[in-house]
Amino acid sequence: MPQHPFSKRSVAFRAASAADRNTREVRLQRASLELNNGQHDSIRQAAAANNVPEASLRHRRQGRQPKVRAQNNQQRLTPTEESGLLEFIRHRACSGFALTLVLLREHANNVIHSNPARCQAPDVTHMWLQAFLLQHPTIWSHWSWCLDNARLSGATETIIQQWFNRLAEIMREYNVASTNVYNMDETGFMFGQAGSEQIIVPSGEPAARYKAQPGTHELATIIECIGSGGQVLSPLIITKGQVHTVGEQRQMEGVPGSWRFAKTDNGWTSHALGLKWLETIFEPETRPSTPSTWRLLIINGHKSHTSKPFLDLCWNRNIIPFLLPAHATHVMQPLDVSIFGPLLASIKCLISDAATHVSDVDKPMFVTMYAQA
Structure with missing residues (x-):
């Protein structure tokens, strides 16, 4: 409509x-x-x-x-700034993050106030927005379509085919090499959670059916990224706490020096850590020899990698953020489908083996097991 x-x-x-x-x-x-x-x-x-x-x-x-x-001298944005705004609108739309009218005004205000000579200028109004859209017939405003989960099945053949068609179109438009396509995702692991196994117990002993698990229910979040050319980037491992200490690092065995660690109050990721991952891991580890070369990063709709600072940094560094269809990540997310499942099973096996001689799986031991898995 x-x-x-x-x-x-x-x-x-x-x-x-x-x-x-x-x-x-x-x-x-x-x-x-x-x-x-x-x-x-x-x-x-x-x-x-x-x-x-x-x-x-x-x-x-x-x-x-x-x-x-x-009217150019009276316009809120210079012709160059307007061209940049139009390109920003196109970038956001083509990667699945179309701007709302509110966000468009916010971005226009950010452009104006970033100029020291106009830092105190009043914000653009709704009338300015209407005039901007009228002056640029290549863009237009329409209502987005919102479907509830009962009506939306993101894994239909039509939706998947449309997504791949759009992916191919974007890769052609920006001349993205097949080896410059990446997928990032995060997953949660619980310390000391072993897998279920078939065991032999005395008949008539219900309590014997339960197996002891070492460790606590503390959670770790791990951000991983892989590339279509076989690249495996350094993970960012997020655990609960304040500061990752040298003592914890020394207790970890077989952990590559390139791995990165972070702490949050609950062990979950955040906007800041999503941006940190992009700045300190993805961008430098995938940086092409030619700065003008484009990379494409396939992401899901998690808030930590759909924030405005995250998306802005992507486009500023020639990285195209490309959104997976909603409710289809369970069949289309490469890391989800091919990596995290087997990885979790392997870690659970290591925890089960450790249960016979340790009573607690702490952070250093968990990271050691993650490296082994």
Whole structure:
């Protein structure tokens, strides 16, 4: 459903109006040039020959600028800034993060206030937003479609095929090499959680069916990333606490020095850690030799990698964030489908083996097991 007042009909009208203004300006310039060359005896004759209003041609000869050009100095954004804003809108839309009207205004205000000379300038208004959309017929506003889970099945053949078609289109548009496609995801592991196994117990002893598990119910979150060219990036391991200590690091065995660690109050990831992962792991470890080369990062809708700072940094570093379809990650997320399942099973086996001689799986031991798995 189109959002008033920018319907499909109004979009077509805006495009036609913009095209007409451009062609009229060309005719005015041609008429003025022909007068300068002596091809016409009067302004009226030149105007008639080029199908432009005599008054417009007369004003142009007197030095009056076109309305669009004359208003440039009064516009809130410079032409360069407007071009950048249009590119930003296109970037966000093509990767699945289309801007709302509120976010568009917010971004425009950020652009204005980033200029020291305009840091105290008032924010753009809704009227500015309407005018901006009218001036640029290549973009338009419409209502997004929201479907509840009962109606939306993200794993349908049609949705999956559309997603792959869009992926191929984006890769062609930005000339993304097949070896520059990556997938990142995070998953949670619980310290000391062993897997279920088939065991032999005395008959008539229900309590013997339960197996002791070492450790606590403390959670660790791990961010991993793999590449279509066989790349495996350093993980970011997030545990509960304040600071990752040297003492903990020394107790870990067989852990590569490139692995990164972080602490949060609950062991979960956050906006800040998602951005830290992008800045300190993904960007430097996948940086191409040619700065203009584009990379594509497939992500799900987790809030830690759909925040504005995360997405802005992606585009600033020639990284295309590409969103997986909603409710389809269980069949389409490469890490989810092929890596995390077997990895979790392997860790549970190691924990089960350790249960016979340790009573507690702490953080250093868990990370050691993760490295072994």
